[in-house]
Amino acid sequence: MKIFENPIEPPSIVKGWIDNKENHGSGIEVPVFYPGNGKQVSVLVEDTADDVEKAIASARKTFDTTSWAKLSVEKRIEILESCRQVILDNIDELALLECLGTGLILREIKGFHIQRAAYNFRFFAQYISQAHGERYDNTDGYLTLVNREPAGVVGLIAPWNAPMALATMKIAAAIAFGNCAILKPSEQTPFSLIKLANLLKDVLPEGVLNLVNGRGPVTGSSLVSNPGVDRISFTGGTVTGRQVMMDAGKQLTPCTMELGGKSANIVFASADYQRALDGALIGIFSNNGQQCLAGSRILVEEKIFDQFVEEFVQRTKKIVVGDPLHNETEIGPIASKQHMERILSFAEGVQKDGDKLLVGGKRLAEQKDGYFIEPTAVMASSNNSRVCQEEIFGPFASFISFKSEEEAISIANDTEFGLVSYVWSDHMPTILNVSESMRSGVVWVNTPMMRELRAPFGGYHNSGVGREGGYSCEQFYTEEKTISIPKTPLNLKKFGDK
Numbered sequence: 135m136k137i138f139e140n141p142i143e144p145p146s147i148v149k150g151w152i153d154n155k156e157n158h159g160s161g162i163e164v165p166v167f168y169p170g171n172g173k174q175v176s177v178l179v180e181d182t183a184d185d186v187e188k189a190i191a192s193a194r195k196t197f198d199t200t201s202w203a204k205l206s207v208e209k210r211i212e213i214l215e216s217c218r219q220v221i222l223d224n225i226d227e228l229a230l231l232e233c234l235g236t237g238l239i240l241r242e243i244k245g246f247h248i249q250r251a252a253y254n255f256r257f258f259a260q261y262i263s264q265a266h267g268e269r270y271d272n273t274d275g276y277l278t279l280v281n282r283e284p285a286g287v288v289g290l291i292a293p294w295n296a297p298m299a300l301a302t303m304k305i306a307a308a309i310a311f312g313n314c315a316i317l318k319p320s321e322q323t324p325f326s327l328i329k330l331a332n333l334l335k336d337v338l339p340e341g342v343l344n345l346v347n348g349r350g351p352v353t354g355s356s357l358v359s360n361p362g363v364d365r366i367s368f369t370g371g372t373v374t375g376r377q378v379m380m381d382a383g384k385q386l387t388p389c390t391m392e393l394g395g396k397s398a399n400i401v402f403a404s405a406d407y408q409r410a411l412d413g414a415l416i417g418i419f420s421n422n423g424q425q426c427l428a429g430s431r432i433l434v435e436e437k438i439f440d441q442f443v444e445e446f447v448q449r450t451k452k453i454v455v456g457d458p459l460h461n462e463t464e465i466g467p468i469a470s471k472q473h474m475e476r477i478l479s480f481a482e483g484v485q486k487d488g489d490k491l492l493v494g495g496k497r498l499a500e501q502k503d504g505y506f507i508e509p510t511a512v513m514a515s516s517n518n519s520r521v522c523q524e525e526i527f528g529p530f531a532s533f534i535s536f537k538s539e540e541e542a543i544s545i546a547n548d549t550e551f552g553l554v555s556y557v558w559s560d561h562m563p564t565i566l567n568v569s570e571s572m573r574s575g576v577v578w579v580n581t582p583m584m585r586e587l588r589a590p591f592g593g594y595h596n597s598g599v600g601r602e603g604g605y606s607c608e609q610f611y612t613e614e615k616t617i618s619i620p621k622t623p624l625n626l627k628k629f630g631d632k
């Protein structure tokens with residue numbers, strides 16, 4: 135039996151971070167595992183409602199009583215650029231810690247996740263250097279200014295599938311628009327983000343970025359339910375998102391929700407076949423298959439269906455699943471035992487639903503203690519199958535064939551989700567018609583994934599509420615204020631002067 139080594143010596147205990155100091159939480163110890171070998175590597179001390187209260191009070195104090203919220207744009211840009219530099223200076227350690235928590239492939243963590251984390255700070259530095267306000271003159275002699283002011287204290291709840299890349303989008307946006315933030319990483323993957331908070335202590339004033347650790351229903355819900363929080367930005371599952379929104383709703387706290395997906399990857403016979411095949415594999419198997427934007431329902435035009443499926447299956451059989459530290463690995467372990475078992479349960483249920491397993495579906499025995507599974511593909515009997523309707527969130531593709539553009543559109547939109555759609559065709563009228571017909575927040579044409587940070591990202595239906603991206607974040611993390619001033623003293627009506 136092969137036991138894969140930990141990527142880095144794990145911290146023996148993970149604590150919270152308040153006022154640029156470690157905070158020893160008052161809750162229980164929660165075990166943390168390395169997905170590559172299934173061993174417990176650390177514990178995190180859970181932050182209770184009292185610890186969360188302390189983090190909020192610290193953030194509020196900084197927001198209300200220091201110059202943080204009113205810094206000049208030049209100074210704020212300097213700070214955001216320094217955050218970026220700190221990440222790049224510590225890329226190796228942050229990448230190993232990210233790998234320890236998530237089991238993501240180290241090569242990809244270094245090449246994408248940490249780079250994106252650094253870039254998120256630069257992106258918002260550039261964005262605020264160009265942000266503009268509104269000003270209205272009117273014939274009654276008034277000048278009206280529209281200010282965008284920081285929202286205040288914001289709660290940021292991050293998931294486990296890409297902690298650095300996703301959480302820093304929230305942190306950088308919150309800071310760029312003058313807020314103080316409280317981050318709650320996933321209890322499964324605390325290592326890289328707590329390290330980041332520690333590293334940023336030389337750049338960020340006390341109370342600007344606090345971090346609380348713990349399970350969702352304890353630490354997360356204490357943050358969401360606290361009336362001292364002015365915004366909640368959440369990325370996670372749809373079921374949890376619904377709960378978070380209900381809890382936040384009691385205080386009328388505005389939320390953005392970046393939730394699950396079951397995205398259609400539509401391949402027309404008019405597509406560049408080879409690129410579409412490569413794109414379909416990337417769409418479902420990158421990031422160990424654990425991504426909200428995965429192209430998990432692969433819809434292929436009947437004319438090319440058999441050949442496409444056959445070649446997809448042959449390529450899938452050759453995918454290298456293994457140690458995330460090895461350079462040749464293409465898919466690493468699933469993030470947790472519980473999640474691995476959930477993914478496998480879909481493969482076990484395939485026959486019951488009348489679907490057919492094409493490849494994969496089992497845990498990889500030779501790497502028994504790690505959470506490794508075979509990349510999997512299923513031929514669905516119809517779009518009503520469980521494998522086509524539920525988010526599996528793993529290296530698990532479902533195939534369906536279609537005969538016409540109308541049928542493809544109808545199948546693609548027949549889902550509770552609406553995050554992303556992929557369209558593969560070289561026929562412009564098809565590209566335009568399908569793109570405009572998709573009930574999803576994003577459409578990618580002839581490309582597997584492309585995130586333009588200036589553009590909104592988010593979903594229709596149960597895939598989310600609100601958007602992330604340049605202007606979308608500016609709207610979310612600020613309050614608008616309208617100030618009207620007469621340019622010269624105006625004649626006022628005189629009450630009681632008769």
Ligand code: TXE
Nearest residue numbers: 292293319320350351354355370371374392393426525527
């Ligand atoms: O995530 P949760 P789970 C999907 C994916 C996955 C499913 C469940 O389909 O199989 O969700 O994953 C915190 N109040 N995605 O259960 O629960 C939690 O501690 C406040 C899609 O592991 O959504 C963590 O920090 N916070 C997705 C964060 O929410 C709460 C990414 C996400 O955990 C909370 C991850 C509560 N009541 C999973 N309960 C994406 N959109 O990319 C939990 N949390």
